[in-house]
Amino acid sequence: MKALRRALYLTHRWLGLGMGLLMAGWCASGIVMLWHTWPQPDARALAAVPAELHWPASIPNLRDLDKDKRFQAFQISMVGQEPVLTLTPEDGPPFALDLRTGHAGRIPPEDAASSASRYARATGAQGQPVFDGLTTDDQWVLDTHGRENGFYRFLFPDANHIQVYVSSLTGEVMQATTRTTRLWAWAGAIPHWLYPAVLRRHPALWQQVVIVLSGTGVFLTITGLWIGVLRLRRGSRFTPYRGWHCVHHISGTVFGLLALLWVTTGLLTMSPGGLFHSNPDVVSPLRVTGSVTGAELQALLSRLSDAAPSGWTGVKSALVSGHAFLHVMQASGAQRLDGTLTPAPLSKEQLAHLLLPKGLIRNAESLTFLPSGDAYYFDRPTHKRHFPVWRAQAVDGTLIYLDAQSGAVQAMLDQPARQSRWLVYGFHDLDFWPWLREAPTHWSIALPLLSGVLCVFLSGVLIGMRRIRLMRRKRC
CATH class of the missing domain: 1.20.120 (Four Helix Bundle (Hemerythrin (Met), subunit A))
Incomplete structure (x- = not known):
């Protein structure tokens, strides 16, 4: 002994x-x-980035948009002076198409610089952006969605030493840091x-x-x-x-x-x-969104080009069970349109009708409207959630959270994810109940x-x- x-x-x-x-x-x-916590872009500055879409007089020949291929997501945004369509296939990496020329490929850095400049000006930064190359593994984008496609990094030599990362496919600002947020990350998140x-x-x-x-x-x-x-x-x-x-x-x-x-x-x-x-197949957004063909997308693009709506700053797909809906951003707010460009506000009845045949809800009562967080979907210091949402419980128990306006998938939690919320993160983060997540109490x-x-x-x-x-x- x-x-x-x-x-x-x-x-x-x-x-x-x-x-x-x-x-x-x-x-x-x-x-x-x-x-x-981890550096994150300023939400108010992000809202200042999108510019008004300028539609081409006609849609060019999009040779890389295969009519028979299926796509699970797409979006249209203004990048510099060019409208760009970004496509996410069912299988394979996303790619971008210039809607003026029809050419595929990365957007030019000089066009991406306009997005970085609008973001920086909204934070009060001065000066012109300095292009600092394309990165996929910079310290500050290691967990940022879409990094495998590459981000353009722009530096602003002002007092805050802002770094802005712009997607090389969509022109969106995906990450931004300042000297202060970087220093705190080296003292907090990085060693932790x-x-x-x-x-x-x-x-x-x-x-x-x-x-x-x-x-x-x-x-x-x-x-x-x-x-x-x-x-x-x-x-x-x-x-x-x-x-x-x-x-x-x-x-x-x-x-x-x-x-x-x-x-x-x-x-x-x-x-x-x-x-x-988690089982990747169970929590894949494709399970909810379904997909559309390239031919369907080309028809939708033709309708958009003919209508040439003004005041739009961006278009994102909001597919549900293979039915194409559009989430349109405007200066006055956002709205949801169907494939004929007719306003189609998302209702509980419509959502239940689309989800029920695929077993994504047990019945209409399995849909719950959440204006704020529940036990699984809530704001964390490192991750702000979108509200309001619809919560659907699939036949297999998977919890699905959908944007209440567009129907876009916000989160999917299968049984292992729900178990880890209580047995792992609940203890590690001390966030079992809402009152524990309130900053002063926490x-x-x-x-x-x-x-x-x-x-x-x-x-x-x-x-x-x-x-x-x-x-x-x-x-x-």
């Missing part, structure tokens, strides 16, 4: 020397993330998620590194809790230790289980062994708890540093 206890002490000691600083960093960065680009560019390697390190942290915390229990005293002195050893023992006794919970749920966010991994609860866990690991780091100094002195 004494040999086992000795081995336990030595394992915890030397493992703590290597892991203590990392785990203290996780806690400190978690505190930063209570206020500063182990997100330096040099590692995150390799998703499989990054996942394994996080799993191994967080798994080691779980083992370290368990051994610490075991030692802490073994060293408890019933007498007048609660602990046999003094100084930082005393702080480490007491803080570990009080906050150790919470530390173990956070490290374990951090490990589980990586879905080790496929645990809590801060007042999370900050003391994070500080207590930080004390556990930080005192362990100080003990380790002291032991290293003692070992060096003995060698001398």
Whole structure:
């Protein structure tokens, strides 16, 4: 028994020397993330980016728009001086078509610069954008939708050092950072998620590194809790230790289980062994949207060109069960049109009629209108959700959230995703109930708890540093 206890002490000691600083960093960065999360574009500035669409007199020959091919999404936007159609096939990468020439390919950087300029001016930035190349793996776009197609990066040499990333296919501003948001990310999200680009560019390697390190942290915390229990005293002195050893023992006794919970749920966010991994086919938006053929799209484009509506700043598809609807953006607001360009407001009855044959709802009562969040779909500091939405529950239990105006898919959650919401993210983020997600309440609860866990690991780091100094002195 004494040999086992000795081995336990030595394992915890030397493992703590290597892991203590990392785990203290996780806690400190978690505190930063209570206020500063991953950089995101400013919503008001994004609204200033779209320009009014100028329709061509006639639709050119779109040789790359195969009439027999099926598409699950499309959109039309003004990029520089050119209207551009971006298409997402059922299979294969998205591609863009210039509606004046019919040519396919990336939009020119000089046209994308106009989108970057409008965004930057809306934030108060001055000066002209400086083109800084095409990127797919910049530090700030590693998880941004569409990065595999490439983003143009533009720099603005003003006081805020704004960087704007524009899609090379659609001309949309997809990401924007300032010097301040980048600095806070280096203090918060990047160390907390182990997100330096040099590692995150390799998703499989990054996942394994996080799993191994967080798994080691779980083992370290368990051994610490075991030692802490073994060293408890019933007498007048609660602990046999003094100084930082005393702080480490007491803080570990009080906050150790919470530390173990956070490290374990951090490990589980990586879905080790496929645990809590969603089925891609079940949560694919294509399951809801269906698709349309290239021939149907060409007919729709001809109607748009003939009508040449004014005041539109963008058109996005809003397909539901293979039926084509348009979500049209205008300065006065947005509206939903059907394939004949007739206003078609989305109603519960229409949505139920489209979803029921595909088993995406059990019955009309399975559709619920949500003006605000529910237990699964709600705003997070790192992810703002769109409201209002319709929530549909499919026959297989999948929860589907659709934009209440356009019908566009906002989120799909199968059983593993719903389980991880409660068993993983609920504990890790402390967001079980709406009142816990309110900023003042969340801060007042999370900050003391994070500080207590930080004390556990930080005192362990100080003990380790002291032991290293003692070992060096003995060698001398």
